[in-house]
Amino acid sequence: MAETPASNLDAAVGLTAESLSPGRLAFRRFLTHRAAVVSVGILVLLILWVLLSPLTARYGVNEQVFDISQGPNQNLPPASFAWFGTDIIGRDVYSRVLYGVRVSLIIGLASAVFSLALGSLIGAVAGLKGGLFDDVVMRVTDVFLAFPFLVALLVVRNMFGAVGWVTFLVGEPSSVRFMVFLFAVFGWMGVARVLRAQVMSLKEREFVEAARALGASNARIIMRHLLPNSIGPMLVALSLGVVGAIVSEATLSLFGYGPDPGTGATSLGLMVAGSKSAVRAGYWWLALYPFAALLVITLCVSFIGDGLRDAFDPKHGGAR
Amino acid sequence: MLRYTLRRAVWLLPTLLLVTFLVYVALRLGTDPVASYRRTNIRASKKKIDQYIAANGLYSGAFGYIRGYFKWLWGFVTLDWPRSIKGSREVWPHLKDALANSLRLGLVASFIGILVGNALGVLAALRPGRLRDTLVNSSALVGLAVPPFVSALLLQLFFAVYWQKWFGYALFPVSGVYPAGHQGFDLFLMLKHMALPVVVVSIQSIAVYSRYMRASLLDVLNSEYMRTARAKGISERRVLVHHALRNALIPVTTLAFLDVGAVVGGLIITEGLFEYPGMGRFFLVAYSNGDFPELMPWMVLIIGSVVVFNLLADIAYAKLDPRIRLG
Amino acid sequence: MMEPVLSIRDLHVSFATPAGRVQAVRGVSLDVQPGELVGIVGESGSGKSVSFLSIMGLLPGTASVTGSAKVAGTEMIGVPDSQVRAQRGKKIAMIFQDPLSALNPVHRIGAQVVEMIQAHQNVSKEAAHSRAVELLDLVGLPQPDVRARQYPHEFSGGMRQRVMIAMAIANDPDVLIADEPTTALDVTVQAQILDVIENVRRQLRTAVVFITHDLGVVARVADRVEVMYAGNTSERGLVNDIFATPHHPYTRGLLSSLPSANKERLKPIVGAPPNMIAPPSGCAFRARCEHALEACASAGNELVRIGSTETSCIRAAELQGSAP
Numbered sequence: 018m019a020e021t022p023a024s025n026l027d028a029a030v031g032l033t034a035e036s037l038s039p040g041r042l043a044f045r046r047f048l049t050h051r052a053a054v055v056s057v058g059i060l061v062l063l064i065l066w067v068l069l070s071p072l073t074a075r076y077g078v079n080e081q082v083f084d085i086s087q088g089p090n091q092n093l094p095p096a097s098f099a100w101f102g103t104d105i106i107g108r109d110v111y112s113r114v115l116y117g118v119r120v121s122l123i124i125g126l127a128s129a130v131f132s133l134a135l136g137s138l139i140g141a142v143a144g145l146k147g148g149l150f151d152d153v154v155m156r157v158t159d160v161f162l163a164f165p166f167l168v169a170l171l172v173v174r175n176m177f178g179a180v181g182w183v184t185f186l187v188g189e190p191s192s193v194r195f196m197v198f199l200f201a202v203f204g205w206m207g208v209a210r211v212l213r214a215q216v217m218s219l220k221e222r223e224f225v226e227a228a229r230a231l232g233a234s235n236a237r238i239i240m241r242h243l244l245p246n247s248i249g250p251m252l253v254a255l256s257l258g259v260v261g262a263i264v265s266e267a268t269l270s271l272f273g274y275g276p277d278p279g280t281g282a283t284s285l286g287l288m289v290a291g292s293k294s295a296v297r298a299g300y301w302w303l304a305l306y307p308f309a310a311l312l313v314i315t316l317c318v319s320f321i322g323d324g325l326r327d328a329f330d331p332k333h334g335g336a337r
Numbered sequence: 338m339l340r341y342t343l344r345r346a347v348w349l350l351p352t353l354l355l356v357t358f359l360v361y362v363a364l365r366l367g368t369d370p371v372a373s374y375r376r377t378n379i380r381a382s383k384k385k386i387d388q389y390i391a392a393n394g395l396y397s398g399a400f401g402y403i404r405g406y407f408k409w410l411w412g413f414v415t416l417d418w419p420r421s422i423k424g425s426r427e428v429w430p431h432l433k434d435a436l437a438n439s440l441r442l443g444l445v446a447s448f449i450g451i452l453v454g455n456a457l458g459v460l461a462a463l464r465p466g467r468l469r470d471t472l473v474n475s476s477a478l479v480g481l482a483v484p485p486f487v488s489a490l491l492l493q494l495f496f497a498v499y500w501q502k503w504f505g506y507a508l509f510p511v512s513g514v515y516p517a518g519h520q521g522f523d524l525f526l527m528l529k530h531m532a533l534p535v536v537v538v539s540i541q542s543i544a545v546y547s548r549y550m551r552a553s554l555l556d557v558l559n560s561e562y563m564r565t566a567r568a569k570g571i572s573e574r575r576v577l578v579h580h581a582l583r584n585a586l587i588p589v590t591t592l593a594f595l596d597v598g599a600v601v602g603g604l605i606i607t608e609g610l611f612e613y614p615g616m617g618r619f620f621l622v623a624y625s626n627g628d629f630p631e632l633m634p635w636m637v638l639i640i641g642s643v644v645v646f647n648l649l650a651d652i653a654y655a656k657l658d659p660r661i662r663l664g
Numbered sequence: 665m666m667e668p669v670l671s672i673r674d675l676h677v678s679f680a681t682p683a684g685r686v687q688a689v690r691g692v693s694l695d696v697q698p699g700e701l702v703g704i705v706g707e708s709g710s711g712k713s714v715s716f717l718s719i720m721g722l723l724p725g726t727a728s729v730t731g732s733a734k735v736a737g738t739e740m741i742g743v744p745d746s747q748v749r750a751q752r753g754k755k756i757a758m759i760f761q762d763p764l765s766a767l768n769p770v771h772r773i774g775a776q777v778v779e780m781i782q783a784h785q786n787v788s789k790e791a792a793h794s795r796a797v798e799l800l801d802l803v804g805l806p807q808p809d810v811r812a813r814q815y816p817h818e819f820s821g822g823m824r825q826r827v828m829i830a831m832a833i834a835n836d837p838d839v840l841i842a843d844e845p846t847t848a849l850d851v852t853v854q855a856q857i858l859d860v861i862e863n864v865r866r867q868l869r870t871a872v873v874f875i876t877h878d879l880g881v882v883a884r885v886a887d888r889v890e891v892m893y894a895g896n897t898s899e900r901g902l903v904n905d906i907f908a909t910p911h912h913p914y915t916r917g918l919l920s921s922l923p924s925a926n927k928e929r930l931k932p933i934v935g936a937p938p939n940m941i942a943p944p945s946g947c948a949f950r951a952r953c954e955h956a957l958e959a960c961a962s963a964g965n966e967l968v969r970i971g972s973t974e975t976s977c978i979r980a981a982e983l984q985g986s987a988p
Contacts, residue, residue, distance in 0.1 A: 167605045168620060268606055312483060316478075567752075659770060
């Protein structure tokens, strides 16, 4: 069947009777994306579950379910005293998963927020100012985006780890704070590109010219006009950033460059890493539960991101 | 077209020099090659260490970095490569094998990903909002959201560990290119070892391409010139191939070139988990040893491939899209 | 009277949308004679573009079309796609509003015209190409042989619209639908494009349906006018008669919102077009009409002849002579 562009058709048919603010419209469209709405629900439940972990977690993160003197406590399959089984040194997997989810969510959200802030600022300024600053920023992002991600991450990790004032500010490379710093330093490039493109197209529109004509400063234009108009792509970038940081943390942990387990910390990534050898021995519960938690987070956030993208860019109307 | 190509190609060498210099500095700061050498060769004499420093140009001080870079560069282009710090091996034979292994794995996976992913993307875009589209789009989203290490570990668990448990043998091996101690070439064995890593990587690239193609084709299908094409009264098939796909392929082709360029870098996560001796694993091992003489040539290969394929992607873009080809 | 080249009878078009069925066109009938230039005037949403896209078979799958439309005697509605496609571009061709995006950016201008020719004529590529160059020359493209080898982005908006026209007339169609062909162009370029269309009509004796919301343009080029409102014809007649003595209050409103030298103030039509998901009964314009009576709520859409024009307004006769 032959098609006519949907946008023309709306106008042609006169579907312009209702007028809603763009934000409300986007919100409505978001609600029609079933997978995204369900994901929001699941994610909220998961966060509540983690916040209320004192109610269900019966053991400390590094506490053994019972003393080794009472019998072997390692690698026990799920049982009533340890719902998700025990790990290689007899700790409760359930309690550790809850704790790991908390750490991973913190890493994901904090990194995404920081990189979003950094990327928006750099992207907006690059887009507005153009010229040399723009050129340099874009070349830097090009190189970074083209480089194998993990290689760049590892090299930069160690490089910053060797710089005194960085470790003074954000801790040793094996701390959670350093991870957040690292992912923020890495995450801004994608956001900056999106925002720069957005700014470049907005810059040409009348209302920004009008603001400029009224003598508004660059900073004011960014704050009052450009950022609110870029909120859609930024929310999408935020969701991508969360998934990216959580997966990156897990990947780094997998190869021994993650948070230091010696300090008693854990994260989903560390648990996944720990399960690597356990899997071959057939201790499936050591892999299954951290995997499931990780997948719930990445899937939910991805679907939310997809819903947001569709909501703010209805042309590409996607999964329902 | 030729002028465009030349104008872009002129930047090849400066970019290579700049990026390799940055990497050189980053590696020296990040891995502290001299300390790594001492750690690996505890009984190395002062003379040996000085030889190592001289061979690699690891001079200290801000100026030492610049001087050291050119010293390293000269050695690199005259093919006088320093030996690895661990076991003092020649770097190239080892690197060459890793490259071959990675190319084999990466190209097969890219091929599958590009072919299947684009086909799915086209199928989805032709029926936007329908069941077919929802299925493709959602599975792609899931495919992207599942980190490669999760699918790798799950595949290992199922095809090796549990298959062994249930049927008494492992359907697919989980590590290496050949079983330990195997000599010579054996296509069947090789494919068997490649199967699981290829699946892990293909899942990701199928997901990427199907979404990319879908978005690109939807964009094109919504454009005005599609209506013009239909108004001509040509067959729907010609409208789709000659007008829609021809335009939708432009961004997809660019992505494909960049992807193939990245194959040289290996698939670090997959290779790491399957102990597949490719470029990714080469890097992981060399990096954890702080093996500067092994890391630099590796980096040069990666950077060279990224930069060259970036250029090829630009040329392909210009070739496909006359708007870019401004001379 | 001659056999009309385009004959539309009781055309209905509706779209399935999440909010309900939008009734875009509600029973339009219209005849176009060979070589005639008919202006279709109306606001956006009046169904003027949709009517003709439906005849071309260019509406999306969400549209349902009933009624009849014959192009040179061939039915276009309710027949298989392949049959419509055989006529499309051959007997009836169309040019669109935005010439900047209507041409495929990756194909050469010449190739795009050639494609149109080869779609309906069994000629060699070389023959088609030299014909394409001729056509480009006909629509006033300077250096047509050079320009044919260029890409759309190397052309200005006006030049691209000329290309669109050349493409549309490539198979010497009986009817040319021009959907707001000048709206996106500068005023000076508008005039040139109107000249090209006029020229084509004179040389090839092609009937032209000129869709626009600009009465000024219609006054310049059209023989007859068809005023559309809310999916119906509200008034039709010869251009001069309608401009001199409009009978429908809507037409009068359109005319008084038109700037002219001897008017101090423009009078806009108050209110908004009706919701086409649930169109009002009777006369669709009555909510915005100062002359509306209760009887208008039950008025049909039949056109009544008054003098040389026909109108759907039931009060047209009694309102005749009241202040414009």
